[in-house]
Amino acid sequence: MFARSFIRQTGRQATRAFSTARASNNSLRNVAFGVGAAAALGATALATKPVHLDAPQSTIAGTEGTFSERSFVMIKPDGVSRQIVGKIISRFEERGYKLVAVKTVTPSKELAKEHYIDLAARPFYPGLVEYITSGTPVVALVWEGKDVIRQGRRMVGATNPLQSDPGSIRGTYAVSVGRNIIHASDSFESATKEIGLWFNEKELSNYQPIAWPWIFSDN
Ligand code: IDP
Ligand code: MG
Numbered sequence: 001m002f003a004r005s006f007i008r009q010t011g012r013q014a015t016r017a018f019s020t021a022r023a024s025n026n027s028l029r030n031v032a033f034g035v036g037a038a039a040a041l042g043a044t045a046l047a048t049k050p051v052h053l054d055a056p057q058s059t060i061a062g063t064e065g066t067f068s069e070r071s072f073v074m075i076k077p078d079g080v081s082r083q084i085v086g087k088i089i090s091r092f093e094e095r096g097y098k099l100v101a102v103k104t105v106t107p108s109k110e111l112a113k114e115h116y117i118d119l120a121a122r123p124f125y126p127g128l129v130e131y132i133t134s135g136t137p138v139v140a141l142v143w144e145g146k147d148v149i150r151q152g153r154r155m156v157g158a159t160n161p162l163q164s165d166p167g168s169i170r171g172t173y174a175v176s177v178g179r180n181i182i183h184a185s186d187s188f189e190s191a192t193k194e195i196g197l198w199f200n201e202k203e204l205s206n207y208q209p210i211a212w213p214w215i216f217s218d219n
Contacts, residue, residue, distance in 0.1 A: 060201060061191035067146040067216045070100060070204075071185045072194035073156075077136035079181035080104075084173060085139050088182060091155060091169060092143050096215035101142040101203050109133050114197060124178065131178065140198045146216050149191055152184040 062068035073092070075085055093099065107115075112132040119125050132138065143152060157168025161180055164171035174180045185191035195204075209215075 057188060057192075059188075059192040060195045060204070061149075061185075061188055062144060064188040065147070067212070068144060069146065069148050069188070069191075070142050070144045070195060071148045071152040071191050072183075072198060073141040073143055073152060073185075074183040074198075075139040075141070076132065076179075076181055076183060077134050077138055078131075078179045079173070080139060081136050082173070082181070084181070088169060089141070092141075092152075095145075095151070095155065096209075096211065097143040097145040097148055097152075098207075098209050098212070099141065100144045100205055101140070101199050103140050103199075103203070104137040105140050105198070106135060106137045107133050111197070115194065127178065142195055142199060142204060145212075149185055149188060153186060156182050156184045 056066065057064045060070070061072075062070045075088055079085065079088060089099070089102075105111075109129060112129045113120070115132070116125065116128055119128065122128075155169060157164030157170035159170075159180065160177040161170045161174040162177075164174070164180075166172070169182055170180050185194050
């Protein structure tokens, strides 16, 4: 029974639009405020479509707060060089998250700078860009599943390994804040930006892991 209701939900999710749906949310907002209502939806749609001002966001990072939510995770050059890629991937797989995309990338300066642009004013920014563009590749990953952004951050652990829980990835494998082996999106907005920066939509796969009805069902 739970499997059926889960599959019904995933069916709905599979039809979601991948390009940022903020535009459609905005058009719903316009409808709510009577701005171009008829033009935006048409009379029939207006009569049948409920308007949710706080509707969850849907972007290339899936739908926030649902099992279609996606996070961008990157194993940094030190993680690759230390040959712990498999161990890190296993943690996400074992937790139940779905691997949507994976590739090695040797990032350009431009890509690394853009990825960390919010930190451009910080004193460690030039060193951070050097580290990410050292010539050793990174492994770029997209994971999908319920609360994967928040859970991914918990699994990765605090930025400074001194504060990372010992069971977290950084708490297990890292000791230096400047070589903390892994990145994970810190919000739905970041995931949207980062997935779009590192991948194009054709690289993101759409399938259902066989165990998902068990992993994500509830009572
Ligand atoms: P996060 O990776 O946990 O999201 P951010 O504050 O976004 O942490 O910083 C991005 C990355 O910049 C960190 O993962 C780390 O590699 C590097 N970094 C952050 N703070 C420092 C620092 O104080 N010294 C050196 N590198 C740092
Ligand atoms: Mg960050």
